[in-house]
Amino acid sequence: MSNHNKGDLIYIPADTTIFKWSEDSNIPVGPTRTLDIPKRGLFISDVSDYYSRVIFDGESWTLKETDIFELKGGEDGGKIS
Numbered sequence: 001m002s003n004h005n006k007g008d009l010i011y012i013p014a015d016t017t018i019f020k021w022s023e024d025s026n027i028p029v030g031p032t033r034t035l036d037i038p039k040r041g042l043f044i045s046d047v048s049d050y051y052s053r054v055i056f057d058g059e060s061w062t063l064k065e066t067d068i069f070e071l072k073g074g075e076d077g078g079k080i081s
Contacts, residue, residue, distance in 0.1 A: 002043070002046045002052050002065055002068070003070075004043040004052070004068065004070060005043065006043060006044060006045060007042055007043065008042065008043040008070055009040065009041075009042060009070070009071040010040065010041055010042065010043050010054060010068050010069060010070055010071060011038060011039075011040055011068075011069040011070075011071050012035065012038060012039045012040075012041060012054065012056070012063065012067060012068060012069075013035075013038050013067065013069070014035050014036060014037050014038045015034060015035065016034070016035045016063055016064075016067040017032050017033070017034050017063065017064075017067075018032065018033050018034075018035065018061040018062065018063045019031070019032045019033070019061065019062055019063070020060075020061065020062065021047050021051070021053060021062035026047070026048075028062065039056045039057070040056065040071065041054045041055055041056030041057075042054060042055050042056070043068065044060065046065070047062055050064060050065055051063065051064060051065060052064075052065050052068055054068065
C-alpha cells in the first residue's frame with residue numbers, strides 16, 4: 001500500500017508506464033502509454049497493493065506505486081523523496 005495521501009503533490013519520472021483502470025470491475029482497461037517526459041500530479045488513491053491512481057494533465061491514470069515520488073513543499077525547494 002501507498003505511503004501517499006489523497007491530494008499529495010507527486011513526481012512521475014519519464015519512461016513510466018501508465019494506463020486507465022476500470023472503476024467498476026477493478027481491472028486495467030485500454031492501451032498503456034509510456035511517458036516521454038516527467039510529470040507532476042496529484043495522488044488520488046490506491047487501486048491495489050501495487051498500483052495507485054493519480055491525476056495529471058486533467059486525466060486520471062494508474063501506475064505502479066514504485067513509480068510515484070512525493071514532491072516536498074517550498075521549504076526544501078520542492079525536492080523529491
